[in-house]
Amino acid sequence: MTTGSGNAVRSVTAIGLCACAFVLDGFAEDAVRIYFPTNDTVYLQPTNVPLAIQIQVSVTNDFNAAIDIYDGTNFLGSTNLKQHDVLTWSNVAFGEHALVAIHRASAGNATSSVVSIRVDYGGWAIVPPGSVWAYRDGGVDLGTEWRGTNVDVSFWPQGPAKIGFGDDDVVTTVDWQNPSNGEVYPTYYFRRPFIVADPTVCSNVAVRLRRDDGAIVYLNGEELVRDNMPETGVDYRTYASAQVLDENEFVQYWVNRSRLRQGVNYLAVEVHNSNPQSHDIGFDLALVASIPVPAPSLDVRRSVDNALVSWPTGYGGYRLQTATAADPSDLGWGDVTNQLTPLQGRLTHTNRISGTTRFFRLRLD
Numbered sequence: 001m002t003t004g005s006g007n008a009v010r011s012v013t014a015i016g017l018c019a020c021a022f023v024l025d026g027f028a029e030d031a032v033r034i035y036f037p038t039n040d041t042v043y044l045q046p047t048n049v050p051l052a053i054q055i056q057v058s059v060t061n062d063f064n065a066a067i068d069i070y071d072g073t074n075f076l077g078s079t080n081l082k083q084h085d086v087l088t089w090s091n092v093a094f095g096e097h098a099l100v101a102i103h104r105a106s107a108g109n110a111t112s113s114v115v116s117i118r119v120d121y122g123g124w125a126i127v128p129p130g131s132v133w134a135y136r137d138g139g140v141d142l143g144t145e146w147r148g149t150n151v152d153v154s155f156w157p158q159g160p161a162k163i164g165f166g167d168d169d170v171v172t173t174v175d176w177q178n179p180s181n182g183e184v185y186p187t188y189y190f191r192r193p194f195i196v197a198d199p200t201v202c203s204n205v206a207v208r209l210r211r212d213d214g215a216i217v218y219l220n221g222e223e224l225v226r227d228n229m230p231e232t233g234v235d236y237r238t239y240a241s242a243q244v245l246d247e248n249e250f251v252q253y254w255v256n257r258s259r260l261r262q263g264v265n266y267l268a269v270e271v272h273n274s275n276p277q278s279h280d281i282g283f284d285l286a287l288v289a290s291i292p293v294p295a296p297s298l299d300v301r302r303s304v305d306n307a308l309v310s311w312p313t314g315y316g317g318y319r320l321q322t323a324t325a326a327d328p329s330d331l332g333w334g335d336v337t338n339q340l341t342p343l344q345g346r347l348t349h350t351n352r353i354s355g356t357t358r359f360f361r362l363r364l365d
Helices: none
Strands: 009-011 032-036 041-045 056-059 067-071 074-079 095-105 108-111 115-121 124-127 132-136 158-160 163-165 187-196 205-212 214-219 222-227 250-255 263-272 281-289 299-303 306-312 318-323 341-343 346-352 359-364
Touching: 032 095, 056 067, 056 095, 124 187, 163 187, 187 281, 205 214, 205 222, 222 250, 250 281, 263 281, 306 318, 318 346
Parallel strands: 041 115
Antiparallel strands: 009 250, 032 056, 067 074, 067 095, 095 108, 095 115, 124 281, 132 158, 132 187, 163 281, 187 263, 205 250, 205 281, 214 222, 214 263, 299 306, 306 346, 318 359, 341 346
């Protein structure tokens, strides 16, 4: 995990759980298969948001037969693809989980491969997923003033996320089709205020964005995140750069907490479809603070006559220090002042090897 702004990390938050049939080009790959979540998915759960997980299953035949879903040996429930039953796995525990599906077909039971997932602590949700947003749809041109802080949205419709159309998990449906030509409107606008009593207590702030297909997020009138969108020239007629393959997942962007204001803050988001014939869009967003991030570890290795000291890039606020003795107190430690070089995803300090033993540490400001 990195803490540099603009580095996206795949993550998923609180969503429902169901089982759905899935066939590719007229045939299925396995007798029974869990195809969502994918193997090694990490769920980062905000501590003040209940967690449920979506599971999607495909089978090759006998859609009337029950499909039993387990977490290890713990039975989660049964579903039937033909009847479109919905099964909710609530209060998912932190830690490792091993999901497996068993298809109780007439020709005999079939067992899927194991899908491993992990649930980690994810901080405090200032704006939880599934929140209510004010929105504008119908192909309107709002220009740029709608992004600001002094904007009257009292006449905008409101509804809880996921907001969009064309997907089974949409909670609030938008006006999406141009009646004059049958094409899908490119752009949809969303706004929500939130309150931060003391921004200085919010550490490791992240935006978790669910978008189909592209989005630009503004905080207090200034751009915060741009995802799957052209770099310039975006207006209400602009389509996203491409269709996204991960439209059900939340992508994570780290945010400098100095962007937050004490008191009322304003989020504004524009979501863009990928093309006039793409018959679905979707939006949800969480703003999460105080996400636990493990401290970086130092790596020391020799390269000819140099000692290379390095740690992963993206850890803001850390300073490299050195001393001639490993004193646990601050005595004798001083900052390394010469330039650090980014090298293969790590910040690297090159230190000339001499007869003097030196120790290194990272100190967080």
